[in-house]
Amino acid sequence: MKWSVIVIPSLEDAQLTPILRLGAGACAGIIAMSATYPMDMVRGRLTVQTDQSPRRYRGIFHALSTVLREEGPRALYKGWLPSVIGVVPYVGLNFAVYESLKDWLIKSKPYGLVDSSELSVTTKLACGAAAGTVGQTVAYPLDVIRRRMQMVGWKDAASVVTGDGKTKAPIDYTGMVDAFRKTVRHEGIGALYKGLIPNSVKVVPSIAIAFVTYELVKDILQVEFRISD
Template identity: 80%
Template sequence: MTSEDVVGKSTGETAVSRIVITEESKATHAVVTVCKSLFAGGVAGAVSRTAVAPLERLKILLQVQNPHNIKYNGTIQGLKYIWRTEGLRGLFKGNGTNCARIVPNSAVKFFSYEEACRGILWLYRRKTGNEDAQLTPVLRLGAGASAGIIAMSSTYPMDMVRGRITVQTEKSPYQYRGMLHALSTVYREEGFRALYRGWLPSIPYVGLNFAVYETLKDWLLQSKPFGLVNEDAKELGVATKLGCGAAAGTVGQTVAYPLDVVRRRMQMVGWNHAASIVTAGAHGKEQPLQYSGMVDAFRKTVCHEGFGALYKGLIPNSVKVVPSIAIAFVTYECVKDMLGVEMRISD
């Protein structure tokens, strides 16, 4: 073997090792990027939900309270009643469980939405033959729904028991001591399927939020109306993003709110120890209403309480959801900017 052969072999081995190191570096960078994106989503969920926790609890109490035994009659009165009867802790009851649920839910939801957008956009460009094609509102709705299905499916049992912990009061005959105790109790007494009651009505809301937020952001950047965006701007400011998030929350909660009411009521099915949930008779003497499914829950709610019952708790939810969604979207993008993550929602 000549010296040239040795040099050539050494050079070739060095080139191969460089390729291997480069591939490993890319893989490591991708993993770090994904972890940072998940972390940003989790922080966004925790911050946004904690900020509006009292309104979140009041909304759920209004959604499921017995119409024959009204305790919470409006946003201000309801918050005052909780403060008077349960104190500061009552306003934030269930928030720890909610954060334990919302952190992984939000992380998976934001990340799943970005990945779904990437996959759908790739298929759309391949089908149309246009490499410059962008996602339409309908495709974004599909990506949002996909993200909602993945996120809800992975964390729904925690949402289910969070609803029950939020509803229980000091006077409830039976007390869930925490999320793990509630999960084990529901599983033991009502079976595995009970942990997923109300899952189906949860999906549209998430899809609508993402679709409206992303479509509105793109429209503002492209058309730059009313002087809201500078002509040379390539990204929206924090205030404008808050406005887009608020609009997304308003549209999503208005359209999908009846589904949220039905979801909460379905979660209470089989729970005979609640102090105040919807019943079929006056003064709560009869057993709680039982629902065989989503359609049956809609029918019985309208039959027993009228169409307006589908919008119980809408006012505190409106007050809550606009800042909550806005804070979540902006916190997510701000945390990603701080961490230096290149992957963006709008990408």
């Protein structure tokens, strides 16, 4: 068999509206999130274990086997719905804000920040940070509800969620709306934003770096390689 490499010139990116960018980013996020959700659910439980909570999970595989054995396969997808809904403002807004802000800077060149059709790495980082801030802030309440729904079925998880180490009543949510209602009623609207600042310190820079890396890889891969016989 004879192998050859066909080089296909790259095509110019089609002009996408913010709505199309939002939809494309959201679809990509939903697929990726759904594929890895059981690991995220387990990570959530491992993360919130404290001295006041039962030390039930020794690691990832022990947590997975314990949840499957005691709560069933569906338990690995608790909180999936608010996660899917949250993907739209989170991933979608990240892409939409980043690309739209980048286009605006190139076209408008405000305050002399941009003097060519190519943005600097620093400017791209700033665009990514702005996009991450918007997406993170809008979607964060859904992330809080997702984490709380992941705790349902975990013995004595109520003391972990509320952080007081004293609550003995089991957490019981009939669904996403019920989780929102009970959280706001018992703890106030501010509970939906618990941990926003420390989470943003981690998420916003990572999103900025991810977008810059994405741009650099696009610049490097100017051609597509395909192997044919």
